[in-house]
Amino acid sequence: MTRRRNGFSYRFTDAIVREPADSVVNGLRSNDGPPPDAGVFRTEHAAYIAALERAGVEVRTLPALEDFPDSVFIEDAALCLPEGAIVLQPGAPSRTGEAPAVEPALRETFPAVRVLGPHGSVDGGDILVTETSVLVGLSSRTDAAGFAALAEVLGSWGHEAETVRLPANVFHFKSDCSLLDGGTILASRRLANADCFKSFRVLQTADGEEPAANAVRINDTVLLADGYPRTAELIVNAGFTIACVPAGQAAILDGGLSCLSLRYSRGS
Numbered sequence: 001m002t003r004r005r006n007g008f009s010y011r012f013t014d015a016i017v018r019e020p021a022d023s024v025v026n027g028l029r030s031n032d033g034p035p036p037d038a039g040v041f042r043t044e045h046a047a048y049i050a051a052l053e054r055a056g057v058e059v060r061t062l063p064a065l066e067d068f069p070d071s072v073f074i075e076d077a078a079l080c081l082p083e084g085a086i087v088l089q090p091g092a093p094s095r096t097g098e099a100p101a102v103e104p105a106l107r108e109t110f111p112a113v114r115v116l117g118p119h120g121s122v123d124g125g126d127i128l129v130t131e132t133s134v135l136v137g138l139s140s141r142t143d144a145a146g147f148a149a150l151a152e153v154l155g156s157w158g159h160e161a162e163t164v165r166l167p168a169n170v171f172h173f174k175s176d177c178s179l180l181d182g183g184t185i186l187a188s189r190r191l192a193n194a195d196c197f198k199s200f201r202v203l204q205t206a207d208g209e210e211p212a213a214n215a216v217r218i219n220d221t222v223l224l225a226d227g228y229p230r231t232a233e234l235i236v237n238a239g240f241t242i243a244c245v246p247a248g249q250a251a252i253l254d255g256g257l258s259c260l261s262l263r264y265s266r267g268s
Helices: 023-024 036-055 100-108 146-156 230-237 247-253
Strands: 014-018 058-062 078-081 084-087 113-117 127-129 134-138 161-165 177-181 183-185 200-202 216-218 220-224 242-246 263-264
Touching: 014 036, 014 100, 023 036, 036 058, 036 242, 036 247, 036 263, 058 100, 078 100, 078 127, 078 263, 084 100, 084 146, 100 113, 127 177, 134 146, 146 161, 177 216, 177 263, 230 242
Parallel strands: 014 058, 084 113, 134 161, 183 200, 220 242
Antiparallel strands: 014 263, 078 084, 127 134, 177 183, 216 220
16 A cells, blocks of 8 residues: 555645636536636636645646637546546546646656546546545546546555445536545535545535535635635634635536646655
């Protein structure tokens, strides 16, 4: 079993983000209504980068990819672990070029980079790394073949992988949950009682504030999308420090805070 430092799943030194493209207005989404505003998205993205930096990480920003409207959601393209990086296989056909596009930056950063094969699909938004295992939600974007390929790589690096069957109304696994520390999960009502969380303390988002479940713990700070005051109070009362970040434009495209960065630690 690979030796890892305590807190490896939420203590980071660095992050990689990608600038929103003008084409983000054509990003995939399940909801009707006006598309995101590219200018406002860039303003919110800058605020997100600033929040990452205040939380103690150095941020590398990759250039926008106009051919890939959803490429700002860089987490779907790769998984970063102490042992190296895994180039994933996003499930939406329009996003298949995003993973090869991020691979050069990963090879500049990590001593080991593995690439999943073309069979099956895995979105990073379906992967929740905990201190003891890697939980992978099977969704419309992540299938059993993709999980098998991912589990093989994870096993070679000493990580146990476990599948999670998601309810039909959950888009990505991490749309409805996040890790707050080694023993605490934030989850919406849809996932609060999931079997995979039985060994955790689960904080359930306030009713009507389900999107707040996609928070991200960075060192000693929990980044939370703004506009969810009751869930914010819940997290603070549980002993965590939070920073609220605007994420309204990402939400239009079914995205959240975790989707916008690849987080890792040098020398972990």
